[in-house]
Amino acid sequence: MDAGRALLLLLLIPFAASPVIYLTGRLSVLRQGTGLWLARWFTLIVYLGMGLPLYTLGRYVLELGPVDLKIGRIVLQMDGLGLFLAVTVWLLSTLVTIFSFPYIRGEEDEEKYYALLPALSATMIGLGCTRDLFNLWVWFEAMAITSYLLVAFYHHQKGALEATVKYLVQSAVGSIMILHGISLVFARTMTLDLQEIPPLMADSGLFGLAAGALFVVGFGVKIALAPLHTWLPDAHSRAPSGISAMLSGVVIESGLVALLRALGTLSQASPAWGALLLGFGAINILIGNLMALRQEEVKRMLAYSSVAQVGYMLLGFGVAMSYGIADGAEGGFYHLFNHALMKGLAFLAVGAFLYALYITKGSHAPLMVSDLDGASKKYPLTAFALSIALLALGGLPPLAGFVSKWQIFVAGAEVRSTPLLWLIIFAGLNSVLSLGYYAPLINRMYRNQPSEVVQAGQPIAVLISLPLLILTLAIVAIGFFPGWMVPLNASAASSLLMAFGFR
Amino acid sequence: MFYLPNIVLVVVLALLGIGIYCILISRNLIKIVVGLQIAVKGAFLALVLAGKLASQIDVGQSIALTVIVADTIVAVVALALAVQIRRKFGTLDVHALMSLRR
Known part of the structure; x- marks a missing residue:
């Protein structure tokens, strides 16, 4: 297969499939038939069908370099960074689709869920391979709109509506800021091409700084940079568990990739962007951990832990952007990938408990920490998967998060700079602090007597256990063989460093 | 002083300020959506102005058109949410949306 055509297929398949899935599902609902299985399995087939073009592209990008695709005046380019994001998104969303079969079954508007899921993945893949600043905004906004709709999926619940309002208003103001930033850059450089802008923005003084500040605030809402994170715990805890996994695992990371791309255009306007990200990273780690410590609700706790984990990625990228250290960028991308696996597994495992304890009984109550008492006695596999995910998030050695x-x-x-060394020590100590909320959960699951909720629980469906098993194996395997991911991380890191003028 | 780009720039900043102010002080969800819309109108003007300054007014205009489409979708989603909230909560006051705290 030709590489350009593979890129076209990778984007076209999910976008074309989305309305087909909706129509198939809607027709069967209208006829009160049982045709919804068709929509479900078609979604999975779509994801599996995307595997082949992704594989072709992967081979091509890693061996020969970026792939270009011209559609009219728009040029899409898949480089290492885009490929990295596409692989992460594809992997997690395929597993989330399988997980959702039993989890979403019987909910109202099930067909809309399956129609929006491929659209969300496609917008993220597109966001990774854009070469034009405005195009980047379009993909970003499309991703945001799809995720608003998915967060509001349980639209009969007050909590979900409230969370979506908070998310939508903050995110919409953020995208207005980005638009103003784009206008500044466009007025100054007369071009929107990401690769032509950097030299034209050199010595732009206040113009460059203002544009950068607007980008950081605008994309920062989606990434949950510390003072802009307030929508995140609400949205992540009220969405269906599969969507929580997607939001936490790939959507905020796509925002981070978009920010890196946008700041890449301003790399010659100021040398301070890396330091800025380092500062935000430290604040994120601290605030995420402190807020997670006091949560009673498991999904809210995991959501705050995402704020902290983003901080680690920011540290890695900040080091790479300020000092051109390749390890920083590779580590940042590695953590991004591992976070998608770990947080994906954590949210899916919590979703499995929610399914067994509440959803099969028709309740949508949130899962409290105390509900997990003694869960390992009745659900050994799920409890083990959740423990692995939490320990990996805490960064314990033989697991992926540590690497x-x-x-x-x-x-x-x-770098051999003293302030940076203190920052690293601070981050390391925070990693220990994070065990302060991960470890009690594991303790509860294994050492307490089963709670009443657990004793009354239903069995967990096989299709829910399958993605949990795959993700658990992946986390352990990456921990033991960290070299597997290096080609992908290295090519993503080299495109980032190239954007910041270090290669 | 009174040449066109300066005037447009003032209007852009004014629209942005009015929109953000409206979002910050309103308690009614519909008014918040209106505030968002006002702020976005500032962004359209900014993009067209940028196109003019870059002497590529066609690019600026086509970007602004794309933003109008994307922004309309956001407004539709927000208003649909407002309808749902009015049905569930019986009010559009955002201060009623305070169940998820901490």
Whole structure:
């Protein structure tokens, strides 16, 4: 297969499938038939069908370099960074689709869920391979709109509506800020091409700084940079568990990739962007951990832990952007990938408990920490998967989370600057602090007597356990063989460093 | 002083300020959506102005048109949410939306 055509297919398949899935599902609902299985399995087939073009593209990008695709005046380019994001998104969303079969079954508007899921994945893949600043905004906004709709999926619940309002208003103001930033850059450079802008923005003084500030605030809402994170715990805890996994695992990370692309255009306007990200990283880690410590609700706790984990990625990227250390960028991307696996697994495992304890009984109550008492006695596999995910998030050695955090810390130490060393020590200590809320959960599951809720629980469906099993194996395997991911991380890191003028 | 780009720039900043102010002080969800819309109108003007300054007014205009489409979708989603909220909560006051705290 030709590489350009593979890129076209990778974007076209999910976008074309989305309305087909909706119509299939809607028709069967209208006829009160049982045709919804067709929509479900078609979604999975769509994802599996995207695997082949993705594989072709992967081979091509890793061996020969970026792939260009011209559609009219718009040029899409898949480089290492775009490929990295596409692989992460594809992997997680395929597993989320399988997970959702039993989880969403019987909900009202099930067909809309399956129609929006491929659209969300496609917007994120497109966001990774854009070459034009305004095009980047279009993909970003499309991703935001799809995710608003998915967060509001349980639209009969007050909590979900409230969370969506908070998310929508903050995010919409953020995208207005980005538009103003784009106008500044466009007025100054007369072009929107990401690769032509950087030299034209050199010595732009206030213009460049203002545009950068607007980008950081605008994309920062989606990434949950510390003072802009308030929508995140609400939205992540009220969405269906599969969508929580997607939001936490890939949507905020796509925002981060978009920010890196946008700041890449301003790399010659100021050298301070890396330091800015380092500062936000430290604040994010601290606030995320402190807020997670006091949560009673499991999904809210995991949501705050996402705020902290984004902080680690920001540290890695900040080191790479300020000092051109390749390890920093590789570690940042590695952590991004591992976070998609770990947080994906954590949210899916919590979703499995929600399914067994509440959803099969027709209740949509949130899962409290105390509901997990003694869960390992009745649900050994799910409890084990959740424990692995939590320990990996805390950064315990033989698991995936340790490898990537370690690489980020090593990158920071390579610079040999004292303030940065203190920052790394601070991040390391925070990693220990984070065990303060991960470990009690595991303790509860394994050492307490089963709670009444657990004793009355239903069995967990096989299709829910399958993605949990795959993700658990992946986290353990990456922990033992960290070298597997290196080609993908290295090519993503080299496109980032190239954007910031270090290669 | 009174040449066109300066005047447009003032209007852009004014629209942005009015929109954000409206979002910050309103308690009614519909008014918040209106505030968002006012702020976005500022962004359209900014994009067209940028196109003019870059002497590529056609690009600026086509970008602004795309933004109008995207922004309309956001407004539709927000208003649909407002309808649902009015049905569930019986009010459009955002201060009633305070169940998820901490």
